[in-house]
Amino acid sequence: MKNNHLKSFLSSICIGLLSVAFYACSSSDGNNSNSFDRALMLQNYAEKMIIPAYANFQTQVNALQTANSTFQTTPNSANLANLQTAWLNAATAWQSANAFNFGPAGEQGLTKNLNEEIATFPVNTARIEFFISNNDVSFNNFERDTRGLMAVEYLLYESTQGVLSSANKRNYLNALIQQIKTRTDAVVTAWATYKSVFIANTGTDIGSSTSALYNEFVKSYENLKNFKVSLPLGKRAGQTQTEPTKVEAYYSARSFVLMKAHFTALENLWNASYGFRSYLENATGGADLVKNTTAQITAVKNVLNAIDNNSSFSQIIQNNPASLESLYVEMQKLTRFFKSDMSSILGIAITYDSGDGD
Amino acid sequence: MIVAMAISTFIRFLLQPTSIAPLAVFRIVFGALMFFSTARFMAYNWVEEHFVKPIFHFKYFGFYWVEVLPAWAMYGLHWLMLLSALGILLGCFYRVSSILFFICFTYTELIDLTYYLNHYYFVSIVAALMCTLPAHAAYSLDAFWQKKSYTEVPFWTIGVLKLQLGIVYFYAGIAKINEDWLFEALPLRIWLPAHTDMWILGYFFQFVWVAYLFSWVGMLYDVFIPFLLNYKPTRWVAYMAVVIFHALTGLLFPIGVFPIVMIFSTLIFFSSTFHERLLHYLPTRFFGTNSSQNALKMPSWLLIIFCLHFSFQLLFPFRYLLYPNNNLFWTEEGYRFSWRVMLMEKAGNATFYVKDGCTGREGVVVNSDFLNLHQEKQMAMQPDMILQYAHFLAKHYAAQGICNPKVRAEVYVTLNGRVSKLLIDPHIDLTQLQDGWEAKKWLLPPP
Structure with missing residues (x-):
């Protein structure tokens, strides 16, 4: 390869790149x-x-x-x-x-x-x-x-x-x-x-505020699902029966009041003006996720709101176990929207060491 | 006749004596990098996090017999690795050091599949190559003590390292030739906007055209860089590109020491004179060569071994073609050990249900009871790991008194920002399946 061959090789690469950039700009879906x-x-x-x-x-x-x-x-x-x-x-x-x-x-x-x-x-x-x-x-x-x-x-x-x-x-x-x-x-x-x-601290790596806020948001949701619903309901592997004494606020029987407040708080966190929801709306693939998440949040709320605040967890297990079953199922469906789908689209780090395979 | 002539010319070319300097520099650089990388690993307390704390380790297919050692031994092993890396650097008991390093390093990699990284695989390969190469025949303590050093080695002893590096780049490049990477700028248009806070450059990461630019430049870079490095007139420009490219990826992605390893390894492409000049900076008292011109001969059976190695290197990454209707990114059948580096944005959410075969009662597993965050994240999107974990759960809960446990999993995977979709049939009993080379027919089609 002579020097001018090299030059023409390099310039053809440049022209190629420019045309790709042009293609990317012109064929955009309005989301440049x-x-x-x-x-x-x-x-x-x-x-x-x-x-x-x-x-x-x-x-x-x-x-x-x-x-x-x-x-x-x-x-x-x-x-x-x-x-x-x-x-x-x-x-x-x-x-x-x-x-x-x-x-x-x-x-x-x-x-x-x-x-x-x-x-x-x-x-x-x-x-x-x-x-x-x-x-x-x-x-x-x-x-x-x-x-x-x-x-x-x-x-x-x-x-x-x-x-x-x-x-x-x-x-x-x-x-x-x-x-x-x-x-x-x-x-x-x-x-x-x-x-x-x-x-x-505006990054997205571990240690950044966005990552901390996001990871704790997910953890809070997991706590709600796993410890306030799944465990007392006896849904955990290895459990052989329901264990209503393990619910939050067992003695006052205010479990559902707190559970609803907890879920509403998480919903508000996700929905906050110029918060996670807006962040998703601006990201590639975010529009679909926002749509699915919103629908699923409504599904959880519908089940949750149908449960009487004044009943204890044990009473609902006794009288209307199906409502708790469907609460668990709907919460489970919401998990992936909050967890893997959201962190993937936003590029938020959830662990220190990332694989290079993903 | 022509073929025979070509072969003999090729062999003569391989055996042609050439300066040992590039090989000696590579030994020093590799030893130093491995020392640094091991020290970093230990300083981050990763011996504890990766090997001591986890309750369960994911095995490599074919290496189910590899077990983690007790904590003291894992720490001891890492100290040994440090020491052997130092041995490589100094060329001190080089043969023992290099073999020891290879064994220790490869062993620690084989303990847990979720920590698999292409660059660890690369290090393992280079460490194995280094065990056979005469990298200590000059500019080493071994040569100093034995008062015997060589100025020349057969060309192939340096060529194999260039070829190995070339394969890594080239294969990483052709892996990027796919629709998502080139025509959707995925996953870069997901990854770049997450770094808009980066100094000066960050501003540009919000624009989609920048993601396209990076995608195409990245692909072209990987495909062409080995050739541009090998060709003298383009070498310096190519090396500048190497430095810029790896510095940038190092800033953007949590890929540890990989950028530095590549920046320094690629020095091997430079000329003998360049490396000889570098070696002049060494203290001549210990590392100087004696002036006698002598060429080291290497046993020719080594060539056959290397032929086999590189045939494997060239062919193994294409094994994915043998799977019918294989969607490589979705099934990952033939994905690993193929230099597919930072190629897709994939994440999963895996929920496991254990059913008592006698009572029919089913319970949900909380993964964090058994796995750390990293293990869970990797497992949740890779079918072979999901299967392994399901088998572990069956064994665990059987020991807990669940009769004939059946394990099923609801696994939703999102690929390059697309809506997540079920990876496997959530009703299938995973304990009835075995991992193997054959196509995983139990996987659901990609989105």
Whole structure:
């Protein structure tokens, strides 16, 4: 190959490329650019969703604490009822904040993520009773199933006489609520400075804000499906029967109130203005996925809304098991839209090491 | 007659003595890269994450007997790998070092299929080649101690490395000649917009024409680069392209040390004088050659081995053609070991159901109970892994007391951003199927 042969070879490559580029531009389907401002999306999530969700939860935790002080001073059934209401408000508010377990709410050293620290269920009642009988409120252990909102629930609802008659129980209750408040306040305070870090980290790799937000969103949905529906329903491999005691909020029988709040929170997260949904609409193949996801969200909601809020999980298992079956089935159908399909289209990293085969 | 003459000319060409310098530089570079790569692997705590923590490991077909060793041995093995990489670099007990490195490296790769990477396969092959090559015959501690070094080696000892590299590029290039890659700019039009935050270049990644440009340039680059590197007038321009191409892919994709490995390996294409100049920077006290001109002879049976190796290399990637109506990207029958690198965006969601054969009660499996995120992600879109995992689940739950477990899976796979679709019949009992070379008839057609 002489030098001018080489030149003509290289220039023919260039001409080829230019014509391909021209072809790509002219034959476009009106979607010439995937311009999406991830920084703006992150800012929206931080300002319009995450920070308000935490602020609202903090307000409810403060109200819980106030109701608790009143109850501690005057432990009567009227104050207990008020405290129960305050608990339900806090637990409901938590459903809107339980999907943001990264940054200040993420796992740090020995501290697990905020959801595990303050909302683990089912609680270990034997261990709670053990600590109460020893009047041990040190929380000097890693038994997260003896603390948090669901331990509070156990004490408030296990029997009408429990906290009213036992000073040890009231003491434990007091310590539980104080610990929830400490953890919550710490995260709320940290978000004030973390916000700018969150918005500035605009990549899609592991460690980026988009990846953290997305992965925790998926995890929250999996928790809802696996632990609030599938496990108590006895759907897990190896289970031989339903286990309604393992549901969230078993003692208060408010499981469906919280479940609906949880699902609505996730729906809002996905649907947020200039959020994941808009992100998908701007991506190649995203339009179909948005259509399918929207339809499936409606399907889940239809089943969910048909279930009576005031029934306990066990009652529904008894009276209308088919509704729970179809709830599980519809949730299962939604999983792939949230999980593999969405991360694939958006190019969001879900693990550190990626195969080069995909 | 003409054929015989051609063959003898070819053999003379292969045996022609040439400077050992490129081979010695390659040894040093390869040793250094492997040292760095192993150290990086250990520093990221991946020995723990990949080999110690997982409950279940996916086996390679034909290598079901490979078992993971206890934690202390896995760590020991990695230290040994570091040491042997150093041995390669210095040319110190080179034969032992190179064989040790090959065995350790290949063993760790064979433990779990979900960690399969084409570039690990490439490293395994090069490590095997290096075991047979006289890369320590000069500029090495072995040569220094034995006071005996060679200035020339048969041409083929360098040629095999060039050929191997050439095959990697060329095959990666022709794999890109498919409709999605060239005419839809897929998967690049999915991948590039995810990197719009990249410094300066990121701005362009939002445009679809850039994805087309990258797709075509990438294909042409892979197909032509081995020839352009081999041809002296284009060599420097081609090498610049190598550096830019791999630097860019390294920035865009989480592919670890692969870009550096390729940037440094391709130095082998440069002339002997270039490499001799490089070697002048070595401390001559230890690594200098003695001045006597002598050419190393190699046993000729090695040539036959290499012929077999390269026949395999050239033919094996085309095995996918033997499967009737094979949609390679969907079924992945014949996908691996073929230099199909960063070729498609594929992801799956696999839900497994275990049924008690006696009571008929069926339960759903939570994959994270058994697999780490990476294993689950890889398994969920690759049929042979899905089958292996199903067999594992059957065994696991049988031990848990489920009688005659039947395992079925609902696997939805999305390929290059298309709407996800069932990969296998969700009613089929996977425990009744075995993996093998034959076509997987139980897979559903692609979208």
